[in-house]
């Protein structure tokens with residue numbers, strides 16, 4: 606879910622809907638899902654709990670048990686946690702609360718297209734800075750965009766999708782300095798949003814910096830590291846003031862009772878999640894070094910996917926050759942700044958072996 610096929614002026618029409626093309630092939634490594642779900646004991650606990658739910662009653666509107674479990678996991682207060690139906694709904698809530706007509710959001714491209722897309726859906730203007738050719742983001746670019754546009758919402762994504770790299774600590778410090786300074790000077794409440802969908806795969810997280818007097822919201826999801834893309838659950842960790850603003854725009858009872866329970870129970874199995882993450886990181890390193898033996902530029906990743914650009918063959922031809930061999934990766938080859946690039950999600954050892962075998966053939970195969 607991260608491709609917008611067409612963009613329109615939101616003053617007249619809404620942007621085109623998002624879609625992530627799916628094909629019925631044996632090995633699907635195109636949407637950055639985890640290759641496995643939570644441990645079987647989680648499912649037993651969930652089934653038990655679901656039997657005991659009072660289905661005639663509305664769920665806990667404040668999602669207290671879930672938010673308490675998330676807060677405990679991160680060592681913050683319940684009042685610092687906003688939960689929603691996937692981190693995409695968290696992003697939408699942020700834009701409803703802090704964006705909208707007459708307001709501006711900043712993105713640093715190429716990055717997760719949903720940031721821009723949801724901004725446009727909510728009528729928020731979008732300004733952008735550019736990453737360099739290695740997709741690194743320079744603090745100077747952040748300073749320039751934030752200094753000249755003073756956006757109400759600043760999106761950072763670390764590790765960045767689809768490029769896989771993490772931002773430097775200087776980037777975050779620069780953004781926080783400028784937005785805090787602006788907030789103090791004008792009273793306007795800007796917010797820096799760090800999308801950390803892949804943070805557990807990475808070397809550092811912005812979470813430690815969340816504090817009551819910093820305009821920082823860190824957004825996480827159960828979709829990737831927790832192996833629960835089917836659950837649709839995400840959250841933000843932020844100062845209580847920001848959480849209160851997000852609660853204001855959320856629909857009553859937006860988190861159903863089963864989801865609240867499933868998320869709460871998932872947090873009992875942090876060990877299994879960490880094991881999965883360690884295994885994926887090891888596989889990511891293997892994929893990266895194997896791909897580097899081919900005639901391919903491979904970008905360093907701290908996520909559960911790897912972006913690469915075949916040197917001697919067109920990206921789309923390689924994508925098609927992989928599909929012909931039953932392997933689906935994400936074709937980014939026609940996206941702005943990503944000419945010729947493909948993105949592969951790290952899968953199981955077997956899936957990754959199938960991908961690598963197909964890659965060896967694809968790099969020598971005649972275009973289909």
Ligand SMILES: *Cc1c(COP(=O)(O)O)cnc(C)c1O
Nearest residue numbers: 691692693717766802826828839
């Ligand atoms: C996958 C992804 C998400 C996840 O969105 P959910 O709605 O939680 O499934 C969010 N941000 C980024 C950058 C992603 O790649």
